[in-house]
Amino acid sequence: xxxxxxxxxxxxxxxxxxxxxxxxxxxxxxxxxxxxxxxxxxxxxxxxxxxxxxxxxxxxxxxxxxxxxxxxxxxxxxxxxxxxxxxxxxxxxxxxxxxxxxxxxxxxxxxxxxxxxxxxxxxxxxxxxxxxxxxxxxxxxxxxxxxxxxxxxxxxxxxxxxxxxxxxxxxxxxxxxxxxxxxxxxxxxxxxxxxxxxxxxxxxxxxxxxxxxxxxxxxxxxxxxxxxxxxxxxxxxxxxxxxxxxxxxxxxxxxxxxxxxxxxxxxxxxxxxxxxxxxxxxxxxxxxxxxxxxxxxxxxxxxxxxxxxxxxxxxxxxxxxxxxxxxxxxxx
Ligand SMILES: *[C@@H]1O[C@H](CO)[C@@H](O)[C@H](O)[C@H]1NC(C)=O
Ligand SMILES: *[C@@H]1O[C@H](CO)[C@@H](O)[C@H](O)[C@H]1NC(C)=O
Ligand SMILES: *[C@@H]1O[C@H](CO)[C@@H](O)[C@H](O)[C@H]1NC(C)=O
Numbered sequence: 001x002x003x004x005x006x007x008x009x010x011x012x013x014x015x016x017x018x019x020x021x022x023x024x025x026x027x028x029x030x031x032x033x034x035x036x037x038x039x040x041x042x043x044x045x046x047x048x049x050x051x052x053x054x055x056x057x058x059x060x061x062x063x064x065x066x067x068x069x070x071x072x073x074x075x076x077x078x079x080x081x082x083x084x085x086x087x088x089x090x091x092x093x094x095x096x097x098x099x100x101x102x103x104x105x106x107x108x109x110x111x112x113x114x115x116x117x118x119x120x121x122x123x124x125x126x127x128x129x130x131x132x133x134x135x136x137x138x139x140x141x142x143x144x145x146x147x148x149x150x151x152x153x154x155x156x157x158x159x160x161x162x163x164x165x166x167x168x169x170x171x172x173x174x175x176x177x178x179x180x181x182x183x184x185x186x187x188x189x190x191x192x193x194x195x196x197x198x199x200x201x202x203x204x205x206x207x208x209x210x211x212x213x214x215x216x217x218x219x220x221x222x223x224x225x226x227x228x229x230x231x232x233x234x235x236x237x238x239x240x241x242x243x244x245x246x247x248x249x250x251x252x253x254x255x256x257x258x259x260x261x262x263x264x265x266x267x268x269x270x271x272x273x274x275x276x277x278x279x280x281x282x283x284x285x286x287x288x289x290x291x292x293x294x295x296x297x298x299x300x301x302x303x304x305x306x307x308x309x310x311x312x313x314x315x316x317x318x319x320x321x322x323x324x325x326x327x328x329x330x331x332x
Contacts, residue, residue: 026070027057034093035063035072041088047080064099071096073121078103086110087132092118098145099124106130112137112151121145123169128152135159136175141166150174152199157181160200165190174199176222184223186210195219195241200226209234209252220244224269227251233259240264248272248293256280256299267291274298276321284309292316299323302331 035057039048050061057072058065064074072094077083084107091100092115100119102108103126111134112127122143128150135158136151147169156178162185164173171193180203188198189212197220205226214234220243221235229251236245236259243266250273257277261268266288275297283289284307292312299320303309310326317328324331 025056027065028071031072031094032057034090037090038088041090042083042085045080045082047077047083066096069096073097074099076101077105080105081107083107087113089113089115092116096121098122101126102130104129108132117142119143124148126150127154131155133157136161138163140164144168146170148172153177155179160185162187172197176200177202179203180205183207184210186212189213189215191216201246218242222246223250224248229253236261238262243267261286265289269293270297272296279304283307295319303328
């Protein structure tokens with residue numbers, strides 16, 4: 001009707017085109033429905049105030065749509081005390097999700113939601129600083145695009161599933177600060193990434209470190225504060241570009257004098273173990289060594305002179321069996 005009152009319909013046509021382009025809903029209706037279900041499952045917490053049904057869900061806080069397909073590819077719900085309850089099953093209804101992050105949600109409880117098994121495009125999974133519990137599910141190993149898994153600071157218990165080593169693209173695995181028990185799986189020697197990150201510290205892992213880990217190209221390893229025993233020399237080796245190794249506060253017992261270190265080593269912490277033997281002279285060649293601690297072990301003999309080794313103070317070396325030489329007292 002309005003059109004008829006105008007001399008020319010053209011300006012109005014342009015107006016309609018402009019209106020359509022700027023206000024058309026880009027968000028996929030199924031994705032929107034899933035997100036609104038997630039919001040409802042979390043009792044419409046204030047965190048989700050921008051998730052308004054009448055607005056394009058690609059504009060909502062905490063979500064990201066793909067530029068071309070406009071499907072939801074990232075959901076990042078972080079740092080909120082009000083969000084409580086379990087991970088809603090509706091997260092499984094976002095089939096194009098590549099990144100799922102649930103971080104610093106102290107009142108998030110219950111298991112790792114089984115519906116996550118449906119997220120076959122997932123590359124990045126981060127459920128950390130929460131109170132989720134139960135075991136780490138086997139189904140993660142079927143999400144073959146995963147490159148990054150972080151399940152830190154939670155109430156997870158039980159054994160680490162050995163099937164995780166089947167993930168062909170995994171580069172980063174962080175399962176620290178939970179209540180995990182049992183062995184480090186032997187299969188973890190199968191990780192193929194160039195520069196693998198493995199963080200399993202602050203758990204209750206026990207037994208021997210599998211010798212298969214000698215095959216992994218570690219960039220950074222932290223197995224500290226567990227109950228691991230026996231040999232750990234397979235973690236080291238000149239063939240790697242490892243820059244960080246923290247094995248402190250375990251029950252490890254091996255001859256340090258036989259270990260060959262990566263030349264790129266930047267941080268080495270072995271404090272509170274039962275490591276014996278002497279420090280190998282090769283350690284003076286570790287020119288990147290910046291942080292170093294072998295205190296509270298059973299090491300003996302002269303600290304090799306040179307390189308970075310005399311730049312560390314007494315507290316990097318103290319409480320050993322008979323370690324001597326600078327910075328400790330000179331050998332008798
Ligand atoms: C788990 O819940 C307890 C008790 O509510 C809380 O003190 C703790 O911070 C929570 N843990 C995490 C990692 O959020
Ligand atoms: C954490 O796990 C323990 C048992 O391992 C359980 O008693 C406790 O309720 C759990 N905490 C939360 C917040 O789920
Ligand atoms: C090495 O570890 C011991 C034991 O935790 C600690 O007391 C000492 O301060 C550490 N040394 C350095 C240089 O951080």
